[in-house]
Amino acid sequence: MKALWRLEAIRKRNARDLCVSLLERQLGHPLPLTRDDSDINDVWQLVDSCLSYAGAFHALMTVVEEFHRGSIPMEELRNLVDELLPEPLLHPRERRELDGLLRTLAARAPELVAPDVIRALYWEVTGPSGPALNADPDDLRGVLARLEDLTVSVDSVPPLLAFVEELAASANGRPAVDLQSWAGGLAHRLGLARSLPAARRRAAQASQRRQPRSYLIIEFRPDGAVPDRYLTSAWLQVEGEHGLMLHCDDDPLPFDRLPVLVKELLSENQQVVNRPTPELTLEFVLPVDLLGTPLDQLRITVDGLERRLGIEHPVVVRSLDRMRRQAYHHPWRRKWHWLRDNPRGAKVCWVTQPGQYGGESLYNMLLSEPSSVCLAMAFPPRPDGPDSSDELRAALQAGAPIVAWCRRGRDPGRFVQEFQDLLDMGALALPDTVLTLRRQALRALDEDPGGDHLGLELTLIFDDADRLPEPYVRLKAPA
Template structure:
């Protein structure tokens, strides 16, 4: 019940009844009541204090009417100071008559506020904060009221207490389960012992009081079942956006967000003090270690994406060595690691062709294919543009790095952007044309939509191949000396060790200036 839903006549009668209570009309006891009330509610009340009792109690009553169960909580506090008086009994009877019964008792509200406080002291990560709103939406259901905008602060941290207050007023589901109980059940999953145990005890007592009985967990689990999602709907990407600092282009402002195919976005690192480019592997390692448990809980395999400016696309991000759980390994052998282009994201006029080809790739229509280029100079800019302008050309695979400079060189990356090609694969170390022609068959012949995982497999094979070469004993010749194996001439010659993949998803393009906006 809010102040706006109570008629002016009823509000005046209620405030008059409160003023007749000695504990509120006398300033000293009123201050004691206010102090205890503020300690009992989940969030402190705010109103303009006044020396005059009428105005001060009026402001207090209006503030309480703006909170679920606020007036009832006030009366529970006042009862301790003015128990049994006729004025108190009259005010209580009037409140019961004009206000609906609150979902929570004063004691339940006080204990829940304490549990939330303990949970916040324990520490909620940015991902967990971003999960709170989807948890609220699951609790209220498809047609429930959306969370109020003020639940977010300027850092996009969610105010759990505001969500709980809104859930107190949400109608019961058809099965009789309170949305608040559903939300608290998910919230308790973030708690550690002994707070998790205290949450379980609170939920059990609340469920028994509201008639759900001892079997409330089974009822909650049964009604939480949702249609199964396919892999495309369950996919998730951890995107590191690296923008050069305007004052020093060798330093990067790095933000990171967890993007899901269902449209939910969780900021896990906001732009902070720009860092040197060489610090990027350490930032990635620190974030993965901090959020490892939650990232591992994603229902489908996680892809890691690096959104970079044009002149940083040569960074071997897949070869970053990170130590997770005490085990060092290359990032690209655990996760599919892909590059994304900030230049294409920033240039809106490139989007129509890009989205057209991405739709072809996503929908599996026609004969989407990756076009191989085995030698520098094989195509000039115009011929390459003509080849990639084919509507079914969704990718470009090169045996050499596109970043090399030289007279007459074609900027293959930019030609790909101009023609809307979302996929560019290249070898960071120039490859023999004959060998790449053979290797490119697998890349160009497989489903382009599976390229991130195909490339991840090649990176794993490269690590295993390197180990085999290091452990192989050289064959000795009859007169002494060793027989050199052509495959041992370069221990990192396997394609997977040098393979870069630009994989631009046109469905996930943050709008300018809206990159950090909380999910709707």
């Protein structure tokens, strides 16, 4: 305090007011400061307020140094600060950017920064033995300052970085992308880039734990003896648990019996009706020649009310051929694990017309770039066979967990914009985002029966390599 008082820019009221104004501009937000008519008490209040916010005192030194650079009192004060106060984790620019990102998040999704959520996230990243939260959860800047002071954790990831990753995993759209980009930049500067994927995986898993989901998986396997007949199986799987077999038919069925099977499973099977989680995703495991079947538009009738399947639950398709061929599993797992660890960094390989790339070229593009986890086509792939296109085959063999296309074909520029809008909401959220799109499409169809909304024509392959139906799970040693 004595060293600070020796500086004229601090000692005189007018100069001190200017320093406070410049300090707040550098911080990017007002400093909670109670002013006092007494100069000495006013300086004490300034010091106390700066010490309450990580980086604020160092920012004050930067401001004051503009007035007293090279002076003996300034050098003495700088040496004292360097000795007593550790260097802050964030640079001023990083702190301002984070403040702006969180204000945007609060405006778009206020429930994610509610006091109870912030308190829970604080204890999640600091652990049960972490220091008490000496800040009001309503004061998000105060919580961030507290986290910035905690620079060490057991897994080498600073709690502040883990906190931002948790928020990004819970958010959607541009705020999530920007938060994860900010965290990636900080991790790179701190030399923690290798630790970040593990932090992101934990954040994604924590987010999933907060939003449990069940999966109804229905498989159609071609019957070799009878063309156009299929052996059907169905499982119910709750997230993180083994699947429960619901149905296994040894008698081959025609594909047009699928609506009856789906209706029975959804409305009459007691395990599905009484599932432990309300959220349910429908996954159809199909041979390659059936992947383009518009199952989201499948109509079922329950108690006299007919509706499309795709407006009630997320509906995705999965590749039976990839599940059954172990040789495809290695690139598939690599791609899925990359996506799981970097959900906001997913890149799309756009194919806007058939034959745009040769099969080998497309396979090489997808295989050689880890972030290319999605293939998007503005046209439907031709059925499997001698005259089939190579796009779908290349995507499945290269391990792309996400493949999407418009079943009737679409103007390439329009399709790219529409599907990119879906991806901006988060690659791992695509099944739910597409569900919303399909509901919007039906409302648009009521207003314009001749419309061509993408939600009526989009097929989505969404293949989770960590979650396979029970027959495909590798045998493990007994517990």
